[in-house]
Amino acid sequence: MNSRSQGQALSAAEAALEALGRKDPVSARAAVSTAVERDETGTFSSFADAVYLAASELEESGDISESTWNQLADAIGPGPLQGIVEQIR
Numbered sequence: 001m002n003s004r005s006q007g008q009a010l011s012a013a014e015a016a017l018e019a020l021g022r023k024d025p026v027s028a029r030a031a032v033s034t035a036v037e038r039d040e041t042g043t044f045s046s047f048a049d050a051v052y053l054a055a056s057e058l059e060e061s062g063d064i065s066e067s068t069w070n071q072l073a074d075a076i077g078p079g080p081l082q083g084i085v086e087q088i089r
Helices: 003-021 025-038 045-061 066-076 080-088
Strands: none
Touching (some): 003 025, 003 045, 003 066, 003 080, 025 045, 045 066
């Protein structure tokens, strides 16, 4: 496993969450796409699904539902991204 690639995946996942916090679905999708591409462990596949769902909600209603935020939190599990989710939800 290339730790540099995994670090890039983590940074991209963080950027996806930050984009969701800014209500920017296009940037969120682009960032999570990069996260999945760089991820060598498969860690971000369910997270990507949750980001796509959140981005769709933003486009449809301008907001992200509590259940989708919960899904995002569950998809990433404990770790540095969890704090970002809690900070921006």
